[in-house]
Amino acid sequence: MRHRAPDCAAARLGAAPRAAGRARAARRGPRPARLARLSVQGRALLARGRAHAARAARPGVRASRHRGVRPVTVLAVHYHRPDGDYDGWALWVWEHPSGAAARAIAPEAIDAFGAVFTIAEPPAGRLGILPCRASASSYDRPDRIWDATLGSEIWLKRGTGRIHAEPPPLLPSLLRAFVDGKHGLTAILEHPLAARLMTPAAFRLRNRKGAPVAITGIEADGAFVSLATHGLLPYREADAAAWTLALQGSNAVPLRVRRILDAYESAAPLGARVEGGRTEFAVFAPGAGMVQVELFADAGGGTPRTHRLRRDSRGVWRTALDEDLTGTYYSYIIHGGDPDFGARRRAVDPYGRLSTRHDGRSRVLAPRPPLPPGPSFPRQDAVIYELHVRDFTIDPEGGAAAPGTFGGLAEGGTRLAGLPTCLDHIVELGANVVQLMPVLDFPIDIAGGGYDWGYMPAHYFSPQGWYAADRTGDGRVDELRALVDALHARGLKVVFDVVYNHTCETEPGRGVCLSPCAPRYYYRERPDGTPYNGSGCGNELRTEAPMARRLILDSLAYMADTFGADGFRFDLLALMDADTIAAAGAMLRDRNPDILLYGEPWAADWAGIPLPSADTLRANGFAVFDDRFRDALRGSVFSSEGGFLSHGEKVGELKAALKRRDPLDRIIYTECHDNHTLWDRLALVTAREGHIAWREREAMVRMGTALLLASPGIPLLHAGQEFLRTKNGAHNSFDLGDEINMVRWRAKIEHVATATYVRGLIAMRRAHPIFRPGAAGERALFFLDDDLGLPVPPKAVGFVLRRRALASELKEVAVLANANVIPQTFHLPFKRWQVFADHMHAQALPCGTYVGKAIVVPPRSAWVLGRS
Template structure:
């Protein structure tokens, strides 16, 4: 019986292999096979005609090579055949694909040998990523492949599939745009997709019977089959995902992938442990697997071949699929050197690639926090952003406590934390950081290192959180809270991030952790867009406002400090500040933003001169909604934006 404890092993002495030829690579006349398995004594390669059943029609042993590698060459054309490895390191491990496998059959049981060129859609060679001058120009929209189109009212034919993102001009029965047309109309710049790699918990032969977000990794370089029209043929999922990317790129929208290298679904049974036992995971002092992910294991990103694997995988996605960015789940587990090397390598492929992640872990790690990519180490991660959970909780209340309130739901004394989000988690001399909860200090060097958001797939939707914390609030009051939250996120410095459906009051029926709940809970109900169309229009106009005016997307912290000034007069539950647009090259020389989180109308003194109202709680119109001078009344639960009038 194998002992899965590793405190007697010094993994640092394992050999490093630096070349980029690990995996199984097809050519018409031969297939090249190479894996890294330094502890192996025998490596057996098995070929199959089917991706799930039947006995192997061919077995061969790989030959040991340099630096822990094993390889062989199969003469002939093996396109469409399936394969596995079995390794003996003194005893036989389980049969699995290789850790680099890029194409798999049903449920990832076997790898698939394939011709990559056959997976390219027509005109793929001309596909290109949208370009933005600054990261702060991005507006990111997070969604789940299945949620996006699975509802009956989506008007989308390829429901729950990659191809659902490629359909043009889809509508509800009431004629309201959905899907890709909705994204274009809303005006977002990037779609952030929850995991699309091959994950374990959904049976690809019965894809609608179970639901999962996909944070249970099986194969990091292969795509999830339940999102394809034919999960038995691994090349279909590749081609259909490329069509998704191509459709979004054609419409000027970038694609960000949610990546979860921090842990695997299986520990002992994972492809990593069935290849090189123990190496890819951190251990506790007693040799058992440590668990900073809260899922039973955590990646040892600091080990050379683990770091190489992560970087190789990300480069593959960026090069083969033209991916525009990556979001790192539990980024606080990764070591700083690995994250910085990731940034360095990916920028060589795409200088505009967006990288961001959760600056925390889910549990204790044996690696000291000062060496990991946690939020407070963001200054050590140039070009990489962290989620601003301080701002999130200040806006709506503590994410885990359904009764807690935030600024938009009427809780006073959250003003400093809101101001912290407004300046993109950077240092500003007018913020009293002792009152910024829970951080108490700036953690971003530049606004490009801050992802501002009010909600995401985790926890309650914004609508549900507000409804639970304010059960007596009217529908109109809840709408105003959602709009106020949207105004805070979309006019603040940093990179704004929207949870899909926030723009029309998405609800999950009060479910606070829907990772495996059915479609009835998770699906985007497009009829909500009909019901809350004015909320959608408000978000759409906020996004356009942000795009039109550089004052809301300042790229440097020094410019923020020079141009953004908070009003000195304090009113509990309100925030007022101005931006010097002239300094920033904005067409508006002076801009005033007012936020009132209370239910009471507030009188605010304005700077000298006449101002044109551009936005109030109900409407946004750059042509103006009326002129004021000296002071203005700001309605309860509302946002107001003004610009200096033409003299």
């Protein structure tokens, strides 16, 4: 363990912690940034460090471990801060890497360079040094590591890890320089340059031949400096890397191309196409110096045939070969020169219709005809059922012949103890939309038994081979098409869960398709070149870039045409720019006026673009997930607090969510793939009461599902929640494997009464238009207490749905939910009612009648009554 200075250990101010892979800091609702205040921990750490140092101390001076190097008995450290503020600053030092003898050193003097520190008896090995300011809980990263070879006097500068053996110049170092326009550079300095020095003459720009290029203008924003040039700047990576920008009295750096590439845009076909016996390859790589395509006979190994492509004026490289190469495997070799991405990079085709694996080869695919259209109904009739292809059929008791695959999900006739499983179960349940969690290619170690949800996409055209019987041939494409066809044949629409806000390319030089072709083009960067991470997954797709926007639109069109998509669920929709959202909505509705479009309206606060409002999303035809409805019922996903179902709490929040006047634009839900299942969540939040019988939790689930299916909005159910699905308490099971994630079909047998109850609720909703959301602004929901003046018990909610203009016979519905542990009396506006759902039964036709203006509702249950 390495020790840090008191209070300095912490800061990372305003940053929410980022977990690996699918943890996604921004996920499931607006999440405030977290402010880490660790001063108490810092003091404890200091105390432990001093105790450790006392135990580890050895008297005398030890010999250096470096032969021929004289031991250092006193080390002088000079530390410079450009702002000249040294108040409270100290050095935190420790024996590296053990962390022993950790202690704080106060400055002895301030001279013309900065603060001067003296360290007696430095270790014979290595010494860690970290400037820190205890009072402000801040520190100057990175750690500096000293040993005796560096001498007995060293100089440090703020913000850089370099240790100088001589006094360095006090001008800031030039860290990077980006070509952001035909005449524009962005220079990144170690720290701001003094205003009196901020002139064009302070910088020297030289082209690849060493000749100076005039700088005609300068504008600074702290350490970021925008420079205007007289001559044209290079757009090719290798050319830019041969240019240099220098700060007088400091260092020089090569140029890196960046936003200059936004000038290149093409509408020409991309990818591999076979037409008339010829095969054309085309790829967008505007900064490359040369592009080659390698052709292979097999999915792996073999000696390629190599052909060069030619660049057009819009940044697209292409070649046409006089042969039909259908079934041939290929990859691109991009010759660049960017210092961070390498001079020679292999790339999977970003437009490849089939890839052997996320970092493998593409395959030339013959075009497929469009699938026959699926069922047609308006989006207000939708009851969505979300599932993961593998989870839903991998349980051996489910009976699928091809478990865990597209084919397994397409199978009919599966049974367990006489009850339908898998696809037949969905049909029996009555849901009419299947939302498939991501099925496009993503990284996964199939051979090593890996598991993943699929939210780290690699390719936007190729289906995931993990779900296919034929993983390297055309099977993954044809098997997905067959699945969609099978779902359509059973009356089910198909919604694809798509991830256009980030990709798996989280490290420079290790991309698979986008970064190798156009470094820095496809991802949002801060001015200094570091990535924005509003996704919480390492990057943000720069959807506003012309060819990134085109990539998204082309992918959506391909999914709609080739795979018969009836809708799309957009992961972190708010990270897509408003223009791309508008273009996508218009394009997809033009193809299918009834298409279902919805997504998550949130992202992290530190995203790289202003987040579009929910109103903007709705105006473009997108419904949004209503996390307020979810949180009111079960409690916030960011705490262990309860909600209405478990404790009768959050009544106000639930009523606020229910009375919103845009129900057609809201996806309402009590659970989805993220966070705990409802069953597990209720176990968590009721733990403070001690043991609660599982039948009590089952009653809570039934009450929540009744509220879900009797409320305005478009309901979504998570696969298995109808029979109390559990993930053994896991709240983020994105990579936890089958044991945690698979839908266990025996649970349907064990909880068949609840599964039957949910089926009845769905039948009720689908049979009666009054339950479906109306037009925006239509007032259809009235609370018994707030609007009708009737008393409602505490820890309870009662409302009436009224749509008397409907042509159907049912024009008024009362929904009564009692979250108390004892029965409660509700007062009704009318005397005669039909009962469609009570605490035990639910169905499309009335299961009884009730006469009276007061009714007793059992504990932890919801009743649904109707009037003609």
